[in-house]
Amino acid sequence: MKQKGNISIVLLCSLVVLFAGASVTLLAAGSKYEAKTAYQRTQDRYIAESGADMAVGLFLSCLGNQEYIVSYTKNEDGSYSILDSYSPYLLDDIADSVNADDIFLKTISDEANSYMSSIGFLDFSHKNGIEIAMKTFMQKGNFKLSQMCSEPGFLVEQEISGRECRSRINPIYLTVKVQYKNGEVLCNAQISDIYIVRGAFTEAEVSEPASVKAFADISKAKVTFNNYQNYRTKGGD
Known part of the structure; x- marks a missing residue:
C-alpha cells in the first residue's frame, strides 16, 4: 500500500509540474502577444501622428506656393485702398466652401493621403485616412486677405510709397x-507668424481698379501642436 501511495504521489507531482510548465508557457505566450500588440499599437499611433505632422507641413507648403492678385483703387482724396469685394481668400478651398465652423481642405487632404500611400502605407489611399480642416468659426469672410491683413499701410496708402508692404x-x-x-488620432495645430506680402501700388485713375501680386511668407511660421488624443483600437484594445 505504501508503494502504491508513493507511485500516486509521484504521478501527482509530475502532473503538477506538467501543468505548471504549461501555465508558464501560456503566460509567456500571452505576455509575448500583449507585448507585440502594444508594440504594434505604438507603431500604428506613431505612423498616424507622422501623417498629421506631414499634413500640417503640406498646408504650410501649399500656403507658401500661393500667388494672389490683390485689387485696389485710387480714392477721391488721392489715397489708395484695397478693394474688399475683389479680395482673394487665403485658400481656394475656403472660397469654394459653404460657411462653416470648420472648412475641409480637400486638396491638401488628398495630397497627404497620396504621399503616405506612396511610401508604403496603402491604407491611407484606400480609406482617405487623413482629413485636415481649417477653423473659420462660421466667419468665412474673415479669411479674405483684405480682412486678415490689418497692419497700417497694407490696406490703405495715403500716397504711393513705391515699396512692397507686408502684414x-x-x-x-x-x-x-x-x-x-x-x-x-485627432490633432489641433496653431500656426502663427505668417505674413502676407503685396507688391507696391502704382498710379491709377480715380475709382478705376488696379492690381498687384501678393504672396504668403511662411519663413518665420511657428507651428504649435496643442494635443494628440490617445490612439485607440476597436474593441477597446
Missing part, C-alpha cells in the same frame, strides 16, 4: 484627423 495675419487653427489601422 502679419492672425494665427490659423487646423484640425487634423488621422485614421490608421484600428485607431484614430
Whole structure:
C-alpha cells in the first residue's frame, strides 16, 4: 500500500509540474502577444501622428506656393485702398466652401493621403485616412486677405510709397484627423507668424481698379501642436 501511495504521489507531482510548465508557457505566450500588440499599437499611433505632422507641413507648403492678385483703387482724396469685394481668400478651398465652423481642405487632404500611400502605407489611399480642416468659426469672410491683413499701410496708402508692404495675419487653427489601422488620432495645430506680402501700388485713375501680386511668407511660421488624443483600437484594445 505504501508503494502504491508513493507511485500516486509521484504521478501527482509530475502532473503538477506538467501543468505548471504549461501555465508558464501560456503566460509567456500571452505576455509575448500583449507585448507585440502594444508594440504594434505604438507603431500604428506613431505612423498616424507622422501623417498629421506631414499634413500640417503640406498646408504650410501649399500656403507658401500661393500667388494672389490683390485689387485696389485710387480714392477721391488721392489715397489708395484695397478693394474688399475683389479680395482673394487665403485658400481656394475656403472660397469654394459653404460657411462653416470648420472648412475641409480637400486638396491638401488628398495630397497627404497620396504621399503616405506612396511610401508604403496603402491604407491611407484606400480609406482617405487623413482629413485636415481649417477653423473659420462660421466667419468665412474673415479669411479674405483684405480682412486678415490689418497692419497700417497694407490696406490703405495715403500716397504711393513705391515699396512692397507686408502684414502679419492672425494665427490659423487646423484640425487634423488621422485614421490608421484600428485607431484614430485627432490633432489641433496653431500656426502663427505668417505674413502676407503685396507688391507696391502704382498710379491709377480715380475709382478705376488696379492690381498687384501678393504672396504668403511662411519663413518665420511657428507651428504649435496643442494635443494628440490617445490612439485607440476597436474593441477597446
